[in-house]
Amino acid sequence: MPVRPARCYKRIKGPPYTREEYIHGAPMIQIPKFDMGTTSAAARTAFTMTAKLVVEERGQIRMQALEAARQMASKYLTKYVGDANYYLRLNVVPHHVLRENRMLAMAGADRLQEGMRLAFGSPAGRAARVEPGQVLFYAEFKPEHLPHIKEALRRAASKLPLPTRIVIEPKGNGGNKTVT
Structure with missing residues (x-):
């Protein structure tokens, strides 16, 4: 069956449903990489922003939206x-x-389904629950690559169902922020 639109799932309703030992048939997380680019800590010391x-x-x-934004x-x-x-x-x-x-x-479907009887539902996907101010993507880079980083994050934000903003700041900076 096709995937339902994001509007069906983007609002938080009820407590989180995460206990995999009780959920039979829960789908796997389909995000292969969480760190991209230069991942070694020694090489990342050159990045100042x-x-x-x-x-x-x-x-x-949903995980499909996160994976699309990541890609x-x-x-x-x-x-x-x-x-x-x-x-x-x-x-x-x-x-x-x-x-x-x-x-x-389809025709004759009323004989096959139960309607609202036992309507708990079966596992259909996974989602990340987020709160306002939570960081979705974090990037480190050199100042000369700032326009490309902003464009990449803007493109990633277009794949997400919630409004986002991009925050640029010097690396290791405690309080001064530049919001764009």
Whole structure:
């Protein structure tokens, strides 16, 4: 069956559903990498700037949207900046298991389904629950790559169902921020 639109899942309803030992058939997390670019700590000392993609509303982001955003940002940065010139990290993990009470839509379906009886639903996907101000993506880079980093995070934000903002600041800076 096709995936339902993001509007079906982006609002938080009820407590998190994360206990995998009680959930049979929970899908695996389909995000292969959370760290991209230069991942060694020694090489990252040359980076003097940081950028963050910060979410502005409370909600849920499905793992498909997170993976699409990760791929978009990573491919753009690899093409225009090069793998050795940035570090990008996806900070959220989709632990919450989404449920779906599938309904059939065909002739004679009323004899096959139960309607709202036993409507708890079966596992249909995963989502990350986020709060306002939570960092989704974190990037380290050199100042000359700032326009490309901003564009990569802007493209990643276009794949997400919640409004976001990009925060640029010097690395290791305690309080001074530049919000764009």
